[in-house]
Amino acid sequence: MRMTRSTGRSNGEKIADRFLQLYYDAGHRVDVGVTWKDTRWMGVPVQKIPMDLWLYQEILYANRPDLIVECGTAFGGSALYLASILELLGSGAVMTIDIDEWKITIPGYSGRPTHPRITYVKGSSTDPEVLAQVKARITDESNVMVILDSDHSREHVLAELHAYAPLVTPGQMLIVEDTMLNGHPVHADFGPGPMEALDQFLAESDDFSIDPMGAKFLVSFNPRGCLRRH
Secondary structure (H helix, E strand, O other), X not given: OOOOOOOOOXXXXXXXXXXXXXXXXXXXXXXXXXXXXXXXXXXXXXXXXXXXXXXXXXXXXXHOOOEEXXXXXXXXXXXXXXXXXHHHHOOOEEEEXXXXXXXXXXXXXXXXXXXXXXXXXXXXXXXXXXXXXXXXOOOOOOOEEEEEOOOOOHHHHHHHHHHHHHHOOOOOEEEEOOOOOOOOOOOOOOOOOHHHHHHHHHHHOOOEEEOHHHHOOOOOOOOOOEEEEO
């Protein structure tokens, strides 16, 4: 089992890591089902930490994307949240991709929400046909942001980075979600995942850098995962 990241961390960073571990682990408590496992937006499960949701609205307000490509839909809560913020801003759309329709029965959930700013795409995010659908939505004038939140294995996330990073508009954000897995600092036995894919991608590419905005709330499911294209 991998050890969590602790060497060379400040006391404040260790406290933040410990809070994140407690928060994450509480979501898996079958007797309670609290924190991220039962976080909802307008009644729809969103499965994120509230600090990241708040950060998303700041990112959208500051960057005003015309299209957000979300890889990984799950229940549709995050797509609805993003679409709701775009609705407040008066422009933009969400194209969200998932290999599964997530027809799951849970209390208060009646299926993925409909919204005029959301387009659902069924298929693997790395399928060339799916990628072609995404590219067909993008024009020379499009301001494009990408969020990667599907299969969290290193190989899949790296394949998504290679496929979707070129679609991100210069100055816009590419978010790699759940980089906290594999001991960064949670789920130490997960195996190589988003953080490892992120590190490899950044070693290969000079087009993106980590945006400090991603760390402004100290605790995040996506440490180092907010990238901005140059």
